[in-house]
Amino acid sequence: MNPGHKIILTVFFCFLMIVAAAAQPDNKFKLKSGAKGKLCLNCHTAFQDKMKSTYLHTPVKGGECSGCHNPHSSSHGKLLDADTDKICFKCHGALVAGKARSIHKIAGEGQCVLCHDPHGSNNKNNLLTAGNELCFTCHSELGERVKKAQFKHSPVERGCISCHNPHASEKSDFLLETGMPDLCVKCHKTDTPSFKSRHMNYPVANARCTTCHTPHGSNKSGLLHENVHMPVANKMCNQCHDEPTSPTPFRTKREGFELCRGCHNEMVGEAFTKNRLHWPLVSREGCLSCHTPHGSLQKGLLNRKVSEICGKCHADTIARHEKAAVKHNPVKEGNCTYCHSPHASDNFLLLKQPVIELCGTCHEWQKHTTHPIGEKYIDPRNKNLNVQCLSCHRSHGTDYKNMIYFDPVSVMCTQCHKDFTR
Template sequence: MINSKGKNILKVILLFFILSLIYSCVPEDTARRKGFEPKPCLDCHKDKLKEFQKKYVHSPVSKQDCEACHLRHGRLAVKSFREKNERKLCFTCHRKMASDIAKLPHVHTALKQGRCVPCHDPHASENRFFLKKTGSEQCFTCHDKAPFMKANRHKPLSDGCLTCHAAHGSRYKDNLIKDEKDLCLSCHDSTEGSFRKAHENYPVQQGKCTGCHNPHSSTNDKLLRESVHAPLKLGQCSSCHNPPEGPDPLGVIAQDAKLCYSCHKKEEKDFKTTYRHPPAGTGKCLDCHSPHASDYPKLTLMDEKDLCLKCHAGKPKIDVTNLHAPIKKEGCTVCHDPHGSGNPFYLNAPEGRICLTCHSGMKKELKERFTHKPFSRLQCTKCHDPHGTDTPEMLKAVRAQLCYSCHKKEEKDFFKTYIHTPVNKGECLSCHKAHASDYKNLLNSSPDQLCLNCHDSMLPEVKAKDMHPPFRDGKCLTCHAPHASDYTANTLMPMAKLCYRCHKATKTALKGSKSRHLPVDEGKCTACHSPHGTKVEYQLLSRPEELCLSCHAGVVTTKVRKGHIDMKNGDCLSCHTAHYSELKDLLNAKDPALCLKCHSTDTERLLKMHDGKPITKIRHCLSCHEPHVTKKPGLLKKIKHDPFARGDCEACHK
């Protein structure tokens, strides 16, 4: 019999045995490792197998050590590289190369940017050094091929670019494997008779070969550059240089511009202008021109734009969204004389006139009736930057801000309560032309049509039967401010004050009146009238009976059975005035005179109804009658004095 203590010991022994058995069934390296056994990368990336089966395979790939470069799960960048910087990743293994390149002043652009894969395949290649292409074709992946393919090609080109250039970097400019002079002389023997004869016995080996020759290809014989100085082309080096047998053969016979002007006499005269470009003014021709040959027109040292920016870097600013076309496509000399001019900024013509040489269509606009002042004076640069900006049309500022730089008064409109939508959006050209117009204020079209271009919802009002004269005549600005206002609907002033500018008689009469219609008293003319036009006379918003009852609904409290005839016809103005009166309730005459305008006093029916008494002696018709509607015959009031109800007037009256 085993006690409880013995049972516990047996359980521990059994558990240990089971764990040992499990451990023995698992490979030793996995058992030591916490986690899962990783699958080989190529189990999933089978598409890469064919790519890796090439002549030259990168060492980590051949060892299937993907994790040498890639993270297993990814973390830092695309493709799960261990390093974000490509070059840094490669240099973790290629340490000697990293050390060597760090010492070089000139490094291949791609490598400088931290990129190795533009040239090398990181996995495998059919080419040495895992290059993606063979020979020079690899270089032409980035470098334009055309300059290397002209009629006369330098022989080393057929052997490949690395004949002269280092692939990654060099101690010499342009990544040359040697100093330029030494590199050329490693093939060209300067002591050879044909060499000396070709160079008129001048010791050119002391100079710079690429000053005359293109090192790659040229359309000219002997690889001379595309643009060749006349003395060089004619083999007349002594036109500028000392004799070859003298002590200083490469020295020149005169200094700076004096040498140039010995041939360029016309230019010497032309350059004596009011405004002279400093290099021309100080006689520094070689600041811009090569004395021997160049691949650029007029022997310039480099492309025209780059040449100018060598001195004018950053000013003008040309890294902008909207660059002036001449700068983008042709060059600075489209507008500027590179030597000097009688115009400021060395312009080829006076400011404005020079713009019209390209923008000839603007000449027609100059003849329009109204012109923008800067445009009429041809001061184009008041608004436009002549080189370019990040704003459309090369404007010097965002359009509205540009306009406000002169139109200060209009800018203050922004602080008003109600702003015209185009003004609020800064879209001045929604209404105005920038240069010229046949309409006053440089409007895009006639004022009436201009407003309706946006406010087309008012077109039905244009066809209204009764139109407000300013609206009918297209004179919107009679009532409205074009930019902004402190009053609703952008009116020029408060509504009543605006209306009274024309309706002066109404304004005068109101001052002495005792009774005023509430909308009139509050200056709300548009409570009854459309400011533009309607189908109803007096530009009323609706027919009078509907219009009056829209406010005076209490006048008709029950269904009309017995209504005043004018009430039935909706002719409220038979008894009332629309705006003001000397009488209560805006009546246009006193009671009973008001009633007697329609009710004849001598009819038998009227006498009978009034107990035979002449109604001319009755003081107040409204003592007995409702003026509008009632259920009772004769428009009698609902509550009646008892004698009156019996028709016994004599009970009270004599």
């Protein structure tokens, strides 16, 4: 045998050894060919259609059902190898970084299947639906606004992911790829004369654009918020701020409510005639505790929905109502101001009217045919109290029918009608 043949034989022998070694694990369990996945299709015939999808999840494409499923048994649904909220992170853990500044709630919770088909889809990245429609299945209110907006923002038309990372953002809130205004100035040049003149020469290049503009489209030109503060609409920034040429162009001319009082003197003055003031009104934040100064999606330039505003401080009240089995409709609908005056009131707990009159605005029947209530009727539990609606009902909900305090109802009644106690 010449040396050349020897080398060829040696190489061939090594190759056989390697193949044999590689095949060893399969052999160990005496697996049939395709046992990691392809065999599954023998029974799961309906899955053949899924295999025809344009995009397939890598393990599916490789015929490795056992990448996610245990073929024998599992403590998790669908014979998965781990909990549904954890299994994706075995491979895709890096998508939701630990240091993320904002995380898409469903991504953080591992509810990946709300957006992705774990096997395959005709949409890129195995998404359940293509484009913005997927996002709007949850963010439906936003979707409606985008569709109805007279003035569109082109990045939204291209797709939500033009600005947002669907999983998490390390740099910014709201899953934005980068913070504001960096994100905006990628497209909008801030050094042009027209940009400057449209912003009354205020140096807004480093300002937060969304205090005035809504990035998702608007019915107001310039993508201004639906509700715009009059000085902004009239381009009179210097009504509240220092002149644009001053060293402190964004400083307000006065602090807190004293600035707003310049125009809203009647409202502030009226609040100050009341016996009880909502203290945040006169705090450092003043009116901005609840309102936004430039523009808002919410009426009255509220800086968010009413119940969310109230819940910022009164989280206990909101939480208690959420836990209550029997809820009060105004609270359920987030309309705290149905009953409470947000600025000031002469009534305890800033109620808009005394209790009986207030409840009577919706529950008219209570004025006629119910349990005796009113100033003539003393609460037997406390000689300084009159019987009124809240003697028996809790306006922020309870676990019992008709929002009474106790269950069964006899326990409530016998608080006062002790003769009937058993």
